[in-house]
Amino acid sequence: MENNVKSYRKPYVRPVKANWWTDRGFYIAYMIREATAVLAVVVALELLVLSCMSQESIVAFLKNPLVILVNILSLASVMYHTITWFNLMPKAVRMFATKKPTDTKLIPAKLIISAEWIGAAVAFAVIIVACVCLV
Known part of the structure; x- marks a missing residue:
């Protein structure tokens, strides 16, 4: 049997600022760790593009300074994500x-x-x- 009683009570919804994550260092580290996924997607797209290219084109593409910079940033972000995740894991799983x-x-x-x-x-x-x- 369904409950068809309508409630006119408005639940309290606490206001949240758009920059809520800047209040504490832990939240900032959390947001940076989550943002590392963006560079992981960039590398995945790079690999997808490289899979359709010839060997000479791949070498020429990877020699581009912008690609080298993106790959270095991606490596740094993956290392940051790994270190923070490994340190967080014992706290998350008892x-x-x-x-x-x-x-x-x-x-x-x-x-x-x-x-x-x-x-x-x-x-x-x-x-x-x-x-x-x-x-």
């Missing part, structure tokens, strides 16, 4: 040391961050080895 529901001992954040970096290094090594073997 990992318990045991499976007992009564034991609330957490795995230390430094151990989690170290494991993330080790995993990233292993993934990087696998990608490099795969690329070298394919060439």
Whole structure:
């Protein structure tokens, strides 16, 4: 059965300024981290364009100073995103040391961050080895 009672009560909606994220350093870092996705999209589009070009055209395109600058900025933004995400992860996901529901001992954040970096290094090594073997 539906409830057809109409409410005339207006819910309170707190006003939010357009520059709300400039109030705290944490919010600024958050917005910068989210903005790094823009450069990731630029690199994805660059790779899409390069997939349709010949080898000589690719080399000529990548020698362009503007493309070099965009790629350097993209690398810096990806590194910033990775570092801040790895540091944020232990705060966002609580990992318990045991499976007992009564034991609330957490795995230390430094151990989690170290494991993330080790995993990233292993993934990087696998990608490099795969690329070298394919060439």
